[in-house]
Amino acid sequence: MCTLEKRGQLFLLKLTGDGEHRLNPTLLDSITSAITQIRSDPSSSQSVLITTSHGKFFSNGYDLALADSDPSLRVVMDSKLRSLVADLISLPMPTIAAVTGHASAAGFVLAMSHDYVLMRRDRGFLYMSELDIELVIPPWFAAMIRMKIGSPAARRDVMLTAEKVTAERGLEMGIVDSSYGSAAETVEGAVRLGEELVRRGVDGHVYGGMREALLKQVLHTIGSNESVSNRMRNSGSKL
Amino acid sequence: MCTLEKRGDLFLLTLTGDDEHRFHPDTISSVLSLLEQAKSQSTRGSVLITTAHGKFFSNGFDLAWAQAAGSQTGAVNRMHQMVESFKPVIAALIDLPMPTIAALNGHAAASGLMFALSHDYVFMRNDRGVLYMSEVDLGLPLPDYFAAMFAAKIGTSIAKRELLLSGKKIKGEEAVALGIVDSAAHDSVEGVVEATVSLGESLAAKKWNGEVYASIRKSLYPGLCTMLSLTAKIAASP
Numbered sequence: 001m002c003t004l005e006k007r008g009q010l011f012l013l014k015l016t017g018d019g020e021h022r023l024n025p026t027l028l029d030s031i032t033s034a035i036t037q038i039r040s041d042p043s044s045s046q047s048v049l050i051t052t053s054h055g056k057f058f059s060n061g062y063d064l065a066l067a068d069s070d071p072s073l074r075v076v077m078d079s080k081l082r083s084l085v086a087d088l089i090s091l092p093m094p095t096i097a098a099v100t101g102h103a104s105a106a107g108f109v110l111a112m113s114h115d116y117v118l119m120r121r122d123r124g125f126l127y128m129s130e131l132d133i134e135l136v137i138p139p140w141f142a143a144m145i146r147m148k149i150g151s152p153a154a155r156r157d158v159m160l161t162a163e164k165v166t167a168e169r170g171l172e173m174g175i176v177d178s179s180y181g182s183a184a185e186t187v188e189g190a191v192r193l194g195e196e197l198v199r200r201g202v203d204g205h206v207y208g209g210m211r212e213a214l215l216k217q218v219l220h221t222i223g224s225n226e227s228v229s230n231r232m233r234n235s236g237s238k239l
Numbered sequence: 240m241c242t243l244e245k246r247g248d249l250f251l252l253t254l255t256g257d258d259e260h261r262f263h264p265d266t267i268s269s270v271l272s273l274l275e276q277a278k279s280q281s282t283r284g285s286v287l288i289t290t291a292h293g294k295f296f297s298n299g300f301d302l303a304w305a306q307a308a309g310s311q312t313g314a315v316n317r318m319h320q321m322v323e324s325f326k327p328v329i330a331a332l333i334d335l336p337m338p339t340i341a342a343l344n345g346h347a348a349a350s351g352l353m354f355a356l357s358h359d360y361v362f363m364r365n366d367r368g369v370l371y372m373s374e375v376d377l378g379l380p381l382p383d384y385f386a387a388m389f390a391a392k393i394g395t396s397i398a399k400r401e402l403l404l405s406g407k408k409i410k411g412e413e414a415v416a417l418g419i420v421d422s423a424a425h426d427s428v429e430g431v432v433e434a435t436v437s438l439g440e441s442l443a444a445k446k447w448n449g450e451v452y453a454s455i456r457k458s459l460y461p462g463l464c465t466m467l468s469l470t471a472k473i474a475a476s477p
Contacts, residue, residue: 130451130455131447131455134448134451135451136451136455136458137458139458142458142461151394151418152393152394152418153418156359156459159455159458159459160452160456160459
C-alpha cells in the first residue's frame with residue numbers, strides 16, 4: 001500500500017506496487033496512518049515530507065469500480081481524502097510531491113496538496129479526468145485548483161478541457177515547480193530540495209500555521225468533514 | 240437583429256446588420272430567446288459560436304434609448320432596466336450545456352465586452368477591433384455581476400487595472416498578453432471565424448455530456464455564479 005522511510009530529516013512516503021494507486025479507503029487509511037506517524041516523530045518540526053510512488057501511476061484517482069459496486073463508499077473515500085488533505089495542509093513541515101507517474105482527478109488533487117510539485121518530463125501527465133468520464137468536480141477540488149493555478153485560462157484548460165498536462169505545460173501553468181528526465185531523477189531532485197529546506201531550518205509549526213492561513217479558502221471549502229483529531233491538532237497552530 | 244443557425248454540431252449565433260449591435264431591451268430579449276433555443280436543442284458534442292457582422296461585435300447598452308426617456312430619472316430607470324434584463328443573458332451563457340466561443344469581428348465595449356467574456360473562449364482580430372470598458376470614461380458605475388465576471392476571468396491585478404480603470408482601448412496583441420482573450424492571431428474576420436469553427440469542431444469531437452460540462456464550468460466560477468443566482472449541481476464525487 002504505502003511505505004514510510006526516514007532519511008536523515010526527510011520522510012519518504014511511497015505508494016507501492018505497480019498498480020494505479022487508486023485512493024480507496026484502505027490506501028487512504030494507510031497514507032493517513034503514515035502522516036500520523038510522521039507527526040508523532042519528535043524531530044518532525046525540522047523535517048520535510050516527500051511523497052512519491054512506484055510504477056506508471058502516482059495515483060489514478062478514487063476507486064470508481066469500488067464506488068460502482070458499493071455507492072456508500074463514494075462518501076467514505078471523499079471524506080477520507082478531505083481529512084488527509086486537511087492533514088497535509090496543517091502538517092508542520094514543507095511537503096514535496098515527486099510525481100513519477102500519471103496523477104488523475106483525486107490523484108492530481110493529492111499531488112497539488114503538497115507545497116512543491118516536481119515531475120518527470122519524459123512520461124506521465126496531470127489530468128482532471130472528470131469531464132471525460134462524465135463526473136462533476138467537487139467544489140473543494142475546484143477550490144484547490146483555484147488556489148494552485150493562477151491563470152483563469154489555465155484553470156479552464158485543466159477543468160473544462162480535461163487537458164493531459166505534461167511537465168512542460170505544468171511548468172508554464174505554474175502547477176509544476178521543476179521537471180526531470182526520469183523517475184529516479186525526479187526523486188533525487190526532491191531529495192536535494194528537501195535537504196535544502198531542512199538546511200534553512202524553519203520552525204515547522206510556524207510553517208504549518210502559515211500554510212493553513214494561505215490555504216484558508218481551501219480548508220473552508222473542505223469544511224466540516226475534517227476528522228475530530230485534525231481539528232484538535234490544528235487548534236494549536238492557529239494564531 | 241440576431242440569428243441562430245446550426246452547422247453540424249455547431250450553433251452559430253450572429254448579431255446581424257452593420258450597426259453597433261447595442262444591447263437594448265428588444266435585442267436582449269432576442270438573444271436570450273436564441274440562447275434558450277440552443278439549450279433546448281443541445282446534444283452531446285454541441286458547441287456555440289457567437290459572432291457579429293460589421294465593425295462592431297457590440298458597443299454596449301443603448302445609451303441613446305436611455306437618454307430618450309426625456310428626464311434624468313427616466314434615463315436612470317432605463318439604464319437600470321437594461322442592466323437587470325441583461326443579467327439572465329450572462330447567466331444563460333454560464334449555464335449553457337455546451338462549450339462557448341466568442342469570435343470577435345470588431346470592437347467590444349462595456350456590456351458588449353461582458354457578453355464576449357461570458358464565453359469559454361474568446362478570439363479577436365489582430366488587425367482591427369478593440370476591447371474597451373467605457374464605464375470609467377462615461378462616469379457609469381460597474382454593475383456587481385460585471386465586476387464578478389472580471390474577477391473570475393481576468394487573472395492579474397495589472398490586467399484588471401488596464402481593463403477597468405484605465406479607460407484604455409485594448410488591441411488584440413495586448414489583449415492576449417494581458418490574458419483577456421485566447422487568441423488574436425488572425426488578420427481578418429474570415430480568419431477569426433475559421434479558427435473558432437476549427438476549435439469548435441475539435442471540442443465537439445469530444446462528445447462531452449453538456450450537463451456535466453455546464454456543472455464543471457460553474458464550479459470554476461463560484462463567486463460569479465452566486466451573483467447570477469446559479470447553483471452548481473452537487474452530485475456524488477467519485
